[in-house]
Amino acid sequence: GDSVTQMEGPVTLSEEAFLTINCTYTATGYPSLFWYVQYPGEGLQLLLKATKADDKGSNKGFEATYRKETTSFHLEKGSVQVSDSAVYFCALRETTNTGNQFYFGTGTSLTVIP
Amino acid sequence: NAGVTQTPKFRVLKTGQSMTLLCAQDMNHEYMYWYRQDPGMGLRLIHYSVGEGTTAKGEVPDGYNVSRLKKQNFLLGLESAAPSQTSVYFCASKPGQGYEQYFGPGTRLTVT
Numbered sequence: 001g002d003s004v005t006q007m008e009g010p011v012t013l014s015e016e017a018f019l020t021i022n023c024t025y026t027a028t029g030y031p032s033l034f035w036y037v038q039y040p041g042e043g044l045q046l047l048l049k050a051t052k053a054d055d056k057g058s059n060k061g062f063e064a065t066y067r068k069e070t071t072s073f074h075l076e077k078g079s080v081q082v083s084d085s086a087v088y089f090c091a092l093r094e095t096t097n098t099g100n101q102f103y104f105g106t107g108t109s110l111t112v113i114p
Numbered sequence: 115n116a117g118v119t120q121t122p123k124f125r126v127l128k129t130g131q132s133m134t135l136l137c138a139q140d141m142n143h144e145y146m147y148w149y150r151q152d153p154g155m156g157l158r159l160i161h162y163s164v165g166e167g168t169t170a171k172g173e174v175p176d177g178y179n180v181s182r183l184k185k186q187n188f189l190l191g192l193e194s195a196a197p198s199q200t201s202v203y204f205c206a207s208k209p210g211q212g213y214e215q216y217f218g219p220g221t222r223l224t225v226t
Contacts, residue, residue, distance in 0.1 A: 046215070106155060
């Protein structure tokens with residue numbers, strides 16, 4: 001079945017450091033890929049998405065490129081801020097005959113220290 | 115707009131008790147989902163609905179039932195709670211043709 005594997009955390013970085021969180025996926029079809037962010041005590045929010053191979057999703061300085069050949073969707077940011085501290089989830093959306101289903105990775109906790 | 119709301123925010127149950135979690139959305143979304151979030155396991159889909167009056171099983175449906183009698187509401191029921199159902203439960207909704215899920219704030223359930 002479909003699944004998402006993402007880098008285990010926690011990750012601790014200094015402010016302005018470069019961030020990479022790895023995500024790979026397994027899917028039978030042609031899924032859409034997402035990164036969601038969860039701040040403490042809140043629900044998940046969509047950070048960025050890519051709907052087909054070679055698409056690049058970007059938002060708030062974060063980027064991820066849909067790589068079909070390596071089945072990957074790694075999240076990157078050039079210079080992190082304290083406000084980026086959160087848990088990041090990689091997810092895929094598969095369309096089945098009963099509708100859209102989403103599969104989430106286990107989440108990577110990021111802490112940015114001043 | 116309130117977006118997606120969940121009731122209650124916290125609940126403690128004894129083993130064997132029953133309860134219903136309510137999810138409500140005011141965005142006229144077709145799809146609604148119930149997930150549970152456990153440490154080290156991310157979010158796992160329990161049940162979902164593609165429209166009023168429909169439901170479908172997700173990855174971990176056992177021990178839960180759902181109903182979508184009205185488009186704006188999606189109820190998650192636990193008939194006989196077990197300690198293994200201690201978790202944080204998130205509801206989400208999505209427009210029929212859209213990609214983004216909108217999540218509620220979560221319900222923290224403890225079963226003793």
